[in-house]
Amino acid sequence: MGVMGAVFRREFVTYFITPLAYVFIVIFLALAGTLTFFLGSFFDRGQADLQPFFAFHPWLYLLLVPAIAMRLWSEERKIGTIELLLTLPISTTQAVLAKFLAAWAFTAIALALTFPLWLTVNYLGEPDNGVILASYLGSLIMAGAYLAVGACFSALTSNQVIAFVLAALVCLIFSVGGTPIVLEFFTGWAPSGVIDTIASLSFMSNFRAIARGVIDVSALVYFASVIALFLFANVVLVDLYKAR
Amino acid sequence: MIEIDRLCKRFGAIVAVDDVSFSVARGEVLGFLGPNGAGKSTAMKIVAGFLTPDSGRAAVCGLDVAEHPIEIKRRLGYMPEGAPSYNEMTPVTFLGFIASVRGFSGKEKRRAVDRAAEMTRLGEVLNQPIETLSRGYKRRVGLAQALLHDPEVLVLDEPTDGLDPNQKHEMRTLIRDMAPEKAILISTHILEEVGAVCTRAVIIARGRIVADGTPGELEARSPNHNAVFISAPAQTLRTLAPILRELDGVAEVAVGDNSLCARPREGCDIHDEIQVLVRQRNMLVSEIRLERGQLDDVFRAVTTGGALTGTAGAETAED
Numbered sequence: 001m002g003v004m005g006a007v008f009r010r011e012f013v014t015y016f017i018t019p020l021a022y023v024f025i026v027i028f029l030a031l032a033g034t035l036t037f038f039l040g041s042f043f044d045r046g047q048a049d050l051q052p053f054f055a056f057h058p059w060l061y062l063l064l065v066p067a068i069a070m071r072l073w074s075e076e077r078k079i080g081t082i083e084l085l086l087t088l089p090i091s092t093t094q095a096v097l098a099k100f101l102a103a104w105a106f107t108a109i110a111l112a113l114t115f116p117l118w119l120t121v122n123y124l125g126e127p128d129n130g131v132i133l134a135s136y137l138g139s140l141i142m143a144g145a146y147l148a149v150g151a152c153f154s155a156l157t158s159n160q161v162i163a164f165v166l167a168a169l170v171c172l173i174f175s176v177g178g179t180p181i182v183l184e185f186f187t188g189w190a191p192s193g194v195i196d197t198i199a200s201l202s203f204m205s206n207f208r209a210i211a212r213g214v215i216d217v218s219a220l221v222y223f224a225s226v227i228a229l230f231l232f233a234n235v236v237l238v239d240l241y242k243a244r
Numbered sequence: 245m246i247e248i249d250r251l252c253k254r255f256g257a258i259v260a261v262d263d264v265s266f267s268v269a270r271g272e273v274l275g276f277l278g279p280n281g282a283g284k285s286t287a288m289k290i291v292a293g294f295l296t297p298d299s300g301r302a303a304v305c306g307l308d309v310a311e312h313p314i315e316i317k318r319r320l321g322y323m324p325e326g327a328p329s330y331n332e333m334t335p336v337t338f339l340g341f342i343a344s345v346r347g348f349s350g351k352e353k354r355r356a357v358d359r360a361a362e363m364t365r366l367g368e369v370l371n372q373p374i375e376t377l378s379r380g381y382k383r384r385v386g387l388a389q390a391l392l393h394d395p396e397v398l399v400l401d402e403p404t405d406g407l408d409p410n411q412k413h414e415m416r417t418l419i420r421d422m423a424p425e426k427a428i429l430i431s432t433h434i435l436e437e438v439g440a441v442c443t444r445a446v447i448i449a450r451g452r453i454v455a456d457g458t459p460g461e462l463e464a465r466s467p468n469h470n471a472v473f474i475s476a477p478a479q480t481l482r483t484l485a486p487i488l489r490e491l492d493g494v495a496e497v498a499v500g501d502n503s504l505c506a507r508p509r510e511g512c513d514i515h516d517e518i519q520v521l522v523r524q525r526n527m528l529v530s531e532i533r534l535e536r537g538q539l540d541d542v543f544r545a546v547t548t549g550g551a552l553t554g555t556a557g558a559e560t561a562e563d
């Protein structure tokens with residue numbers, strides 16, 4: 001097991017030592033279920049698919065993912081273990097990646113635990129499982145983008161609450177960018193190129209593109225770029241903290 | 245093994261480390277002394293590669309810390325101030341994690357963890373969450389972490405802070421036992437530590453080195469070094485004081501209620517002379533004692549900027 005593997009494992013296991021993991025998973029599943037069945041009128045639509053379920057994911061992630069990410073660096077800064085971690089033979093980039101991947105793996109587990117919904121639609125009808133799989137993958141990649149934002153802001157402060165609020169705020173901006181309300185606000189006076197750019201930079205529209213079931217390369221590239229950008233900022237912030 | 249050359253580091257307006265240079269060789273235990281806020285931790289963080297200096301250079305095992313950060317971290321065992329560790333883990337999982345990051349696996353890893361746990365006597369608490377441990381045990385976990393890979397160079401920031409006298413004694417014994425094969429840098433603001441474990445001491449105040457020498461040399465810089473201390477009835481002291489003041493070697497005589505202290509002129513030995521004199525005159529004294537000089541006095545004098553009498557070999561960094 002390499003250096004990154006060791007850090008990854010520690011981070012991942014830590015989620016399950018503390019109650020955080022269980023609280024998070026329960027809230028995630030409860031909210032996912034409630035939103036899908038009540039707000040999303042899962043049964044009334046009379047269609048066997050998970051469209052309403054996935055439609056709520058950006059909103060779920062908006063609050064829940066920053067909660068997972070907030071402790072990644074803030075806690076290390078607060079307790080002082082960041083000094084321990086960064087004086088072990090590991091580069092900042094390796095530490096940032098290992099922590100991010102651990103949090104992402106944890107989100108993947110939470111997401112995978114929604115499988116009873118998938119079983120339900122398959123029991124009720126004959127959904128297009130290819131579309132569902134694509135949606136799951138899209139959702140996971142989108143979660144990665146939210147996580148990268150959260151990890152980055154976690155490195156900015158030793159206060160987890162501040163890290164959470166800032167991350168949620170930035171996630172909100174990235175999320176609502178693609179909603180009709182925001183786009184309508186620009187329609188009429190802003191050039192259509194600007195509107196298209198805003199829409200194309202939002203998590204929602206890119207997620208919708210993947211969730212349609214066709215592998216949308218530009219959406220994948222988009223999320224990968226967001227992740228890379230914020231993880232790079234994360235590395236810079238940690239190095240700045242050291243160079244302070 | 246550790247070389248620090250003209251290191252400077254400031255935090256905004258605060259100059260934490262100001263032109264500090266020293267080196268630690270194998271077999272040496274260098275005590276880094278100074279009042280709180282003197283800049284000890286900052287200098288140690290730079291050696292450990294956690295902070296980047298504004299100017300100057302730190303090297304470990306001949307490698308520049310800035311140029312080979314990963315390599316020096318491999319060679320160095322570092323316990324940060326307060327011995328931080330992951331509270332939700334147990335000592336065994338924590339040390340296992342450190343071992344994995346340091347590249348141990350399988351049987352080797354178990355051996356390294358066992359060895360570190362044994363050296364620091366973590367036995368009974370190995371499977372107890374670190375957050376439930378007493379301060380002394382937490383400190384030992386921090387030390388075990390630093391020792392795990394049997395590094396040639398150890399940097400320990402206040403290893404005995406917050407320990408009870410027995411634990412302090414154990415910690416010092418451990419450090420002394422390891423000393424011959426390693427270069428060890430420890431910081432402390434407890435002076436008794438210096439005589440107990442250090443082969444050399446560097447005193448730092450407001451970021452600058454104000455004294456550097458062996459514990460003996462530093463003691464020799466005390467104004468009370470080689471002073472003669474006499475306890476006797478007040479009557480006797482009144483007769484004795486003027487006689488002592490007449491002696492060539494005596495610089496100063498201070499008389500208290502039931503005691504007297506005669507400080508020698510630089511380089512003079514007045515103890516024997518006074519003893520003979522007191523015996524010849526059949527004076528009734530309960531005690532005649534030669535003062536070696538207290539490190540406390542030296543420490544207070546150099547860290548509060550006061551002038552020192554006596555200059556036994558140690559240099560100051562004033563320029």
Ligand SMILES: Nc1ncnc2c1ncn2[C@@H]1O[C@H](COP(=O)(O)OP(=O)(O)O)[C@@H](O)[C@H]1O
Nearest residue numbers: 255258260278279280281282283284285286287
């Ligand atoms: N991260 C920091 N930001 C600002 N000032 C700091 C920081 N760390 C230390 N200092 C300041 O630098 C000086 C030296 O601190 P430190 O090296 O911790 O001293 P010591 O370990 O000798 O008690 C102090 O005045 C302290 O307030």
Ligand SMILES: [Mg+2]
Nearest residue numbers: 284285286325
């Ligand atoms: Mg300190």
